Amino acid sequence: MSKVEEIRQYLQTWLDLCEMAGLPLDGIMSYYSLILDKGREFQGRAQSRDYPSTASFRKLFRPKPKECYYNAQMFVLEHREGRYFEGYSAGSFIPFQHAWIVMPDGRVVDFTLDALKRRYKYDPDEVEYIGVEVPTDILRKLILKYNSSEPYAQMHYLNTECRFLLD
Secondary structure: OOHHHHHHHHHHHHHHHHHHOOOOOOOHHHHHHHHHHHOEEEEOOEOHHHOHHHHHHHHHHOOOOOOHHHHHHHHHHHOOOOEEEEEEEEOOOOOEEEEEEEOOOOOEEOHHHHHHHHHHOOOOOOOEEEEEEOOHHHHHHHHHHHOOOOOOHHHHHHOOOOOOOOO
16 A cells, blocks of 8 residues: 555544544544545655755755644745645654645645754655645735744634644
8 A cells, every 4th residue: 555545544533533423524534534535645755965956955044843833834834935834744753744745747746854854864765745835925924914834734724813723
């Protein structure tokens, strides 16, 4: 089973459990449905040193582990070539909510996993992603409105003001 299939199974299991328990499929569950229905899949990732713009950003900005939304958002606000995605990632770990950028050639650059590798000498292999793009103009408006770097896909796609929709 591929990592993306594992992510899909993980999200669907949560939806099924909530439905069986008679719980509403809103909040985080509607986010799960969004990712399952509209998520784009990506296998593997490029290193941030593989592109001049990402290498320069990495050197000047010094992205940190556990700050995926901030790391990816700051890059796309500074560089037009990257597109910002939110969704789920999996590698040699359970699926987790995450953010990353996609370069024009379709390859993922994940500053957060690169920072994890630099700081802790841990490099998860065979990482796969499934997520939705939040356009940079929408992202910019939301960051300015809330003066915060956080997950925004649910606000954009689900037309909600709900913030901090983390599982």
